Amino acid sequence: MSPNSTPVRIGDLSVGDGRPVYVIGEIGINHNGDMSICRQLIDVAANAGCDAVKFQKRTPEICVPVEQQSKIRSTPWGDMTYLEYKHRVEFDHEQYAEIAKYCGERGLQWFASPWDVPSVDFLEEFDVVTHKVASASITDRELLRALAATGKPVILSTGMSEIAEIDEAVEILGTENLVILHATSTYPLPAEEANLRTITTLRERYGVPVGYSGHERGLQISLAAVTLGACAIERHITLDRTMWGSDHAASLEPTGLQHLVRDIRVIETALGDGVKRVFPGEAEPRERLRRTTA
Template structure:
């Protein structure tokens, strides 16, 4: 691994107008991904969900299907709401073009949200750069795609790196490729939906100690408890998939949060931030009356 400058260990990373790091508000990302099923109207509804819940950002997935679709998957037939089609045709069916992405990023900005994507191939990096995305996300599936990581590093933008389905050695290589000056790492386990026994939240501390960069959590579990525990363990950003309805068609819908659940998550994250405090022991104003009423012996 490259040598890490320990003086930068806990320095926040600037993403647009938001600082992501210790002692900052948790940066909450609503992962729209492909839960829009190729519908610009559904995508905008999900942006509204994120904005109304109090999120900071929404995230999409951007692919060049003929590059990012594995060769052995391209011709497999998939049953979809639009009929049976090859997996490659399906990948094209759920992609947005440049005009649509411009519309979505503009709409997100109007709602007070950052909007960016996980580029799955090098042309998609250029695509999102041309749109002016404030940051880029590395999907867990792309941790070992060093060509993609080098292209992302060359943008000079802050990078958010998910670490699911990866060994620590693979993460080492990815971090060395990306550099640590403008990096946020996300602990993740890529099981959909995520069972509690695979969450392994103590990795948040392990990643923070190993790479000395801000560390967050990308969750795929049902419910809120694990994401809230991640914040209690120091996660500086939380990403969760969002959906209008978990029964909608699509592979990520079941592991997503519906609008009320996402709103509750963000409400509880903000309460938890306040409750964590600063670790300095003091007598709080609310304790003064009980103190005078209950304590018999002064120190």
């Protein structure tokens, strides 16, 4: 990591170089507006050893383009307009209070990607530990200014973005309390579009902790990101990839999430500190096998 990078404090955790990888299970809208499914997904994240779960918070009248609001969509609850559907999968204040309480009981941090300024205000009522900028929102200057004004740490996803767009977002947000996530917003993500070396590019350019938000199937790309120094890993999670909804197919099921966290922790240990030394396990073979000749 860039020598200019300082770890960012998110709640009681420190995210950055030399710190444990911050693992985020993104529930997003995979709860399908059902609190029972939501609680099960929180359990999945907690049981796997995630540090946090992340949601998405929208004001549908603001976020759904006017020309799409009246379009009819087939849903598990019958045919309805797209605007009605977006309301159907949004949680209200009472439900988020339940989420906050249950995450606390399970030892998880929680936060969300607000997609509009009223949603920032909504989340601030719960004093969330951080805010996430979705890749789609990186050019929403009004939203970025509202997030910067909270004084909270911000996690910035960079899918669908050119460097100039990231530059402008970072200019608004500042670098003092910023974590950037490399991402490619293809669902599901093919390996040839992962471009993981961008993790190094972003770290060197902005001097902040850089992680990875993945939309691929499987674990390999996320684990490779950890070996390249990603300080955070975010993956969508689901109870079943065949469930109805737009994000389930590119999500990890419970066993996959457990394996991801397990393997991240192994890789963290295996990376070491880069100082070449003789380890205790080598002492006996060294004594027995090493030949020194003139």
